[in-house]
Amino acid sequence: MRILDRARELFAEKGFERTTIRAVAAAASVDPALVMQYFGSKRELFGQAVQVLPAPLTATDTEALVDQLLASLGLKLGGLPEGTLAVMRSMLTDQAAADHIRVALGRQIAGVGAALPADEDPELRAALVVTALLGVTIGHQLLGLTSLREASADRIAALLRPAVKALAGPPE
Template identity: 90%
Template sequence: MSTPRQSRADRRRATEARILDSARELFAEKGFERTTIRAVAAAASVDPALVMQYFGSKRELFSQAVQAFPAPLTATDTDALVDQLLASLGLKLGGLPEGTLAMMRSMLTDQAAADHVRLTLGRQIDGVGAALPAAEDPELRAALVVTTLLGVTIGHQLLGLASLRGAPADRISALLRPAIKALAGPPGACICLADR
């Protein structure tokens, strides 16, 4: 029995996908600056000219390789919001997509990557801020929540801090829960030791 032949468009899509997969791996491992078109082409088993033909530039290849969209928040109260935020952290500690790792690794050395991360985090902050119950400074509170979770993710995934890598995700979430709840909840909902 013979296998059906792929159309030219199907072969092109498969080649593009192979190039993007290779690019994600290399950008995640080496960052934007140290990843070359030649290395991506070699990893994808294609000619470097084909990479340029499909993507036009290293910048466009990077942009397409790291596209990721945050899941919308669907929580209806503070406890549910905190649960959803900590669940997303658990997913991140389990391993990030290579595109996200590539972006995080590159954001400190490449202005375009930093701009992309800033835009993505801005959308996340807007989403968290909109989901917060009526609270004072919702945008600031949301920014503190998002950057706290980002810091834990960076420490765990990129820096490999032993104390974070050795701890189960549910333990990290349990320790973070009171802080995230204090930031996400209405003012005065948290009894702080300083108030006693």
């Protein structure tokens, strides 16, 4: 567990490319051979370090769904698990990280799409909601955009609510 914890921290801070087995081993106060024995490769270590399961949607109507989606944004702005940060930081430079994000986002999009009215393009509308929230999260957590960092999660959610509601509600 100590090795995975240190690996999550380093992958979150430096990304996949700049994190080494030696650095993980040193941070965990173990021999690099032990890391290799348990995980086999840097790729396997990364895969185990970044495993995060999204919370299932439980909303039963559009208003509750919007509330739940915006509440999850508040949690993301408050801080993401290091495994998630590691994947996000690595997704543009490492194909495996990009694949991992694509699968995770696909699950989230499917979950949101299933909760939307099926009238018209629920999967596309879900993809727009999920990626809009992802963009805000990236701007806040990874890029540290001042306007996002200085605004409260409640203020950001209030400004996003009409757009998320428009995408989540039945098409007009």
